[in-house]
Amino acid sequence: MADLLALSARIIDSGNADEPVNRTTQELSEVADGIAMVESFSHTVALRTDDGLVCFDASGAAAGAKVVASLRGWTADPIHSLVYTHGHIDHVGGSGAFIADAREAGRPDPVVVAHENVPVRMDRYDLTNGYNSTINARQFGGVRGLGIGIGGEQRFLPADAARPQVTFTDRMAMQVGSTAIEVHHDKGETDDHLWAWIPEHKALCTGDFLIWNFPNAGNPQKVQRFPAEWAHALRKMAAMGAELLLPAHGLPIAGRDRIALVLGDVATALERLVGDTLALMNEGATLDHIIHTVKVDPGLLAKPYLRPLYDEPEFVVRNVWRLYGGWYDGNPANLKPAPQAAFATEVAGLAGGPGALAVRARELADAGDLRLACQIVELAVQAGPEDREAHAARAEIYEMRRVDESSLMAKGIYRWAAAQSEQALGDDPA
Numbered sequence: 001m002a003d004l005l006a007l008s009a010r011i012i013d014s015g016n017a018d019e020p021v022n023r024t025t026q027e028l029s030e031v032a033d034g035i036a037m038v039e040s041f042s043h044t045v046a047l048r049t050d051d052g053l054v055c056f057d058a059s060g061a062a063a064g065a066k067v068v069a070s071l072r073g074w075t076a077d078p079i080h081s082l083v084y085t086h087g088h089i090d091h092v093g094g095s096g097a098f099i100a101d102a103r104e105a106g107r108p109d110p111v112v113v114a115h116e117n118v119p120v121r122m123d124r125y126d127l128t129n130g131y132n133s134t135i136n137a138r139q140f141g142g143v144r145g146l147g148i149g150i151g152g153e154q155r156f157l158p159a160d161a162a163r164p165q166v167t168f169t170d171r172m173a174m175q176v177g178s179t180a181i182e183v184h185h186d187k188g189e190t191d192d193h194l195w196a197w198i199p200e201h202k203a204l205c206t207g208d209f210l211i212w213n214f215p216n217a218g219n220p221q222k223v224q225r226f227p228a229e230w231a232h233a234l235r236k237m238a239a240m241g242a243e244l245l246l247p248a249h250g251l252p253i254a255g256r257d258r259i260a261l262v263l264g265d266v267a268t269a270l271e272r273l274v275g276d277t278l279a280l281m282n283e284g285a286t287l288d289h290i291i292h293t294v295k296v297d298p299g300l301l302a303k304p305y306l307r308p309l310y311d312e313p314e315f316v317v318r319n320v321w322r323l324y325g326g327w328y329d330g331n332p333a334n335l336k337p338a339p340q341a342a343f344a345t346e347v348a349g350l351a352g353g354p355g356a357l358a359v360r361a362r363e364l365a366d367a368g369d370l371r372l373a374c375q376i377v378e379l380a381v382q383a384g385p386e387d388r389e390a391h392a393a394r395a396e397i398y399e400m401r402r403v404d405e406s407s408l409m410a411k412g413i414y415r416w417a418a419a420q421s422e423q424a425l426g427d428d429p430a
């Protein structure tokens with residue numbers, strides 16, 4: 001069994017993430033007497049009670065059976081309840097394996113507990129099945145060998161994902177055997193999130209409120225996230241005086257001071273981003289000005305649990321704009337624009353054709369200005385959708401961009417773009 005608490009203590013105390021902090025070994029580690037974590041995508045946290053296990057999250061569809069097998073290597077106790085910290089498919093997709101485990105043993109199904117917006121989310125997944133399958137392939141496609149395998153092939157939410165039977169609005173007291181558990185709703189990554197407090201262990205189950213990455217409060221392809229509410233939830237959790245923190249991604253953390261430090265740092269990063277963005281919005285600034293102005297303190301971004309390897313601050317700024325403002329970015333030309341291809345054709349005509357734009361894009365990329373290079377090469381391909389020179393430049397520039405970016409979300413979109421042009425050229429996408 002891995003000593004996950006020693007590992008997280010060393011990394012937090014040294015400030016140096018010199019080994020992976022988001023592990024998906026599918027293996028179980030006991031982190032306290034009667035509490036275990038199976039490291040997966042997402043983790044399952046299991047709490048032993050007199051009436052059986054209370055499990056937090058079921059991992060994704062591809063991992064559910066492995067997670068249950070790891071649990072069964074630890075205990076034969078029945079699974080009394082399955083609590084979803086929220087309805088993302090990497091947290092609920094594996095629930096079918098938990099139900100199957102009970103049925104194979106001739107036991108009652110686990111009671112599935114969640115916030116009242118989880119069933120609403122599940123209905124929305126049916127409404128947006130094709131969109132979600134597409135964006136998840138794009139989001140996770142830029143980092144090879146990730147081995148995440150979330151999401152069904154045909155159906156984004158697996159057909160056997162269990163719907164909640166017990167839901168609540170703001171908070172709820174649970175009693176399983178002699179163990180008390182409080183579940184609290186707060187918005188953050190989603191509008192259906194909960195975090196749990198287990199007084200007997202002074203333990204917090206934080207779901208995705210802590211993911212050992214910069215908070216994914218900005219995801220460019222997904223529905224609204226709530227960074228200010230997220231920070232508020234972290235402050236509430238920090239006030240609980242927890243001795244053990246059990247996140248759904250990343251390492252568990254022991255020690256009151258260490259937990260307070262981590263929760264406080266993540267809250268501070270979000271509060272400053274929201275505050276700085278709102279201040280500029282209130283001064284009448286455009287989105288363009290704000291996204292190129294508001295930054296997170298690099299010292300905070302370097303913390304082992306705040307690195308922008310998944311989402312990133314720039315995307316959070318856009319989400320703050322969307323939450324408090326609207327989709328109009330302050331540039332009147334963007335209110336009702338011509339089709340992008342028409343604009344690109346006009347610019348290409350001025351520049352000397354799509355090939356000339358492609359040449360300039362390569363110069364910019366070679367000089368290190370990948371933001372501008374991407375904009376120019378995109379015009380080249382929009383103006384010349386059959387132009388091989390333009391596609392060759394586009395494939396190379398977006399691949400350079402993928403390598404240069406830190407966040408999985410940016411890498412995924414840039415890889416997708418490079419693959420489009422590789423296909424247009426008849427190359428096998430790398």
Ligand SMILES: [Zn+2]
Binds near residue numbers: 042090208248249
């Ligand atoms: Zn998650």
